[in-house]
Amino acid sequence: MKCNPKLRSPATHSTAAAVLVLSVTMMTGCAQTAQVQPQTADTRIGKLSFENGFPTEETARKLFDEMDYQRAVQAYLWGYPAVSFESIRVGTLRDLGADLTDMVIADNYADPKGRWLTANDTTIYGYTNVDLGKSGPIVVELPAGALVGIIDDFWQRSISDVGLPGPDGGKGGKYLLLPPGYKGNVPKTGFYVLQGTMNNYNVMIRGIVQEGDRNGAVQTVKRVKVYPLSERRDPKPNKFTSMSGKVMDTTPPTGMAYWERLSAFINNNPVQARDLFYMAMVKPLGIEKGKEFKPNARQRAILEEAARMGDAMGRVMLFDGPDRFRQVGEGLGIDPFPGTNWHWVFQVNPVQQTDSYGQIDERLHYTYGAIYTTPALGIMKAGPGGNYAQAFKDKNGDRLVGGKSYRLRVPANAPAEQFWSLTLYDTATRSMIQNPSNDSARSSLDKLKTNADGSIDLYFGPVASAPAGMEANWIETLPGKGFYPMMRFYTPKAGLFDGTWKLPDIEPMK
Template sequence: MTTNYKERLIAAAIVGALSVTSAQAQTPDSVNSRIGNLQFEQGFPTEETTQKVFDEIDYQRAVQAYLWAYPAVSFEAIRIGTKRDLGADLIDMVIADNYADPKGRWLTANDTTIYAYTNVDLGKSGPIVVENPPGAIAGIIDDFWQRSLADVGIPGPDAGKGGKFLLLPPGYKGDVPQTGYFILQGTMNNYNVMIRGIVLNNDKDAAVENVKRVKVYPLSESSNPKPNKFVSMSGKVMDTTPPMGMAFWELLSAFINNNPVQERDLFYMAMLKPLGIEKGKEFKPDARQKAILEEAAQMGDAMGRVMLFEGPDRFHRVGEGLGVEPFPGSKWHWVFQVNPVQKTDTYGQIDERLHYTYGAIYTTPALGVMKAAPGGNYVQAFKDKDGNRLDGGKSYRLHVPANPPAEQFWSLTLYDTATRSMIQNAPNDSARFSQDKLNTNADGSIDLYFGPAGSAPAGSEANWIETVPGKGFYPMFRFYGPKAGLFDGTWKLPDIELVK
């Protein structure tokens, strides 16, 4: 080894040592941050800095916990609102026997389907049976995280022929019937069973009658089940949307205390503990915790709104080679960016889940199918053809080309941007669908119109939906029983155009 080479090695070692010393010496005694100046004395945080940092940690975690908790609080809000506004308890069936309508606040419900639903609590009832009749029914069983456990009816394992589904509580050790049931192993106590009666040949009464044949009862009563109490939600004023402020956290605490903690959620439970939300404990936040939680709920709600209306540009349908646009170059987006289990092989879909559950409810493999199949797929738009937001004080036209790719039917519903529920207008009617008596063009296409009172084009009143000046709105177009044309580019829904 030459002398010059040894000298270079020694010099490099000295430079390295000086670099380490320099890096260590750069640890600052003062840090300017978004929460103010943070002071450290001899490396130790001052008392003021400690309080600022812990408050910031808890605030940041509270905001993220709000986003994580949204689907569960949304379903808990449905359970609470159902009992408060309709007097319907667990296992009681709520039915939209004259369709849902804008008087009730529901995240993107529509008034073209016969809905029925019930809430169950396996911790109180034990195993639950969902007995589904044959016929045009498409149902969903979701846990309160809005993860799909099973489809029921046409898209389910019974394939529309009817069948019995047995929902077992988490950790259930009792006897399980070996035949006659589709067995479903639950992972939590709270589930929501939702049934959609498909209206065929414009026969609403037949759809209602079929839905009323659905039975939900404890397995312990299977030899002689009690008839379900059916409560109408049609025309009723009710609110099932997630609450704001401290009420949000109160519902979350109640939900956590009634269900097993999922392994995937342990870190979030750790984030909530310093904020007074802890499994097995009553929620009694102090003044500091309340202030942080109130602010975090405001920020979380703002993030939810941004994620709903701008989120699709942040993600795409992973693994399917599909972007967020169903019709490339248009302003329409697929509604279902999240999958029914809310995760991929490499990450949990927290943004996609928030995008969907802030604006809607229920997930299922039958919704968001990307091929011709039973079930459905939906698209929504938040801007018109020119890239401007949709304004309830202006008039618009949507040209629907002939032969929309829907085996059963299609529908178009307008939603209020503030409530994500059907727009509340004087006619109490926010939707049109293919079984309405609509004016049709010579080529089979249909022109739909949206605008404030008095703006309906002469002769096209049946195709018009009244909007509300001063409020934003957005449309959702549903395809029930989607056909190949929705996915292969042979059919395209044009953008909404401003009528000048």
């Protein structure tokens, strides 16, 4: 407001007195306003100085560096799901030689030799990466059978389930994935048509092993076809490459490599409307749509520090995010078994937003530790699909460490129609713990020793810590490393949600 103490001449003595008071008050207010503007400010980045209201050259430099640093940290957190999927594409090509539309299969299950964010060893994975900008429309053709599949964009947003939870219902079918803004002809029949909003998508299929028939599940996955629509009359056979027992790394990199992958992803995909502000935030840092990423020394220093801070924040959000969600009352419900340290893995929904906000924290909590979102996972009712729980502390509230021994009692009649599995993950890599036995999981499909009441005791600890005769129920952990378990329930039953079945805390053993 512009301060102007000039007033019109009063009509009476009484109003004159009132106006005089008002005039003095206004002038005093103007004087106070002018006096309170600080010439210096003590902040977390040091003293900031202003001369006659103008920032000094040093202050301007400090504040622009701080602004770009803060924005870089937030951009790191924003970009994590996309960099993670770009890292799957890069790692698959680098370590396995599998390119776009080539299929990778865990024909002898996934195992700890490959670094994958919370993969497990109970299903036959098959996956491929596609680039609609290069191929045009892509067909994903599924045979009938026990397949559960996901098509996610590189922001890890679900565009469709396929197979048993998808519109084909396990009967087989063809899905047609169209590029963003596609104007070409679209077949009127014979396809489930999906309108893409990006060029990069990942197609992941899981073959469900039935009655121990692993080879049957492998052969079903190998009948999946992924090819350009232009080749639909005579599609070339997909190349299948095994990932079982292979050393590979699909986890997001640290440092400048993180920003290089984020820049590559941005340059290959349309910018989403929701991300325009983030694009403005990274522009002063050398990441701009349509331009090569060539940071100068100043930008590089800021980006390297922001990557360290961003990774630290991601780690905190994974391991302490559930407490944060409880405090603000958000999420899909935090605690599956009240009174324990278990919490639901899925706090983010498949589109990563609600009607009133985007799920920034929930998305980071999930994608820092895991990959893929889908409506079939995180369901909160009995039926097809799955839900997972994880814990980062034992019964006493202490962190889980590989040098100690623990027991987890899985009560009888676990609420999973298909099966349950428990996998241990390394806190540093969020991948299966790499122990000498190359085995980090147990499931109800294994031949486990069962107690008289139907419960099953699982044991975790360093070498030779399993109770005598319980080696089949034991998973080896590594001294000097933290770990955490994830419990998966496939086709959950009502007992998982109505409180009639409860998984207790992990107990430390003497």
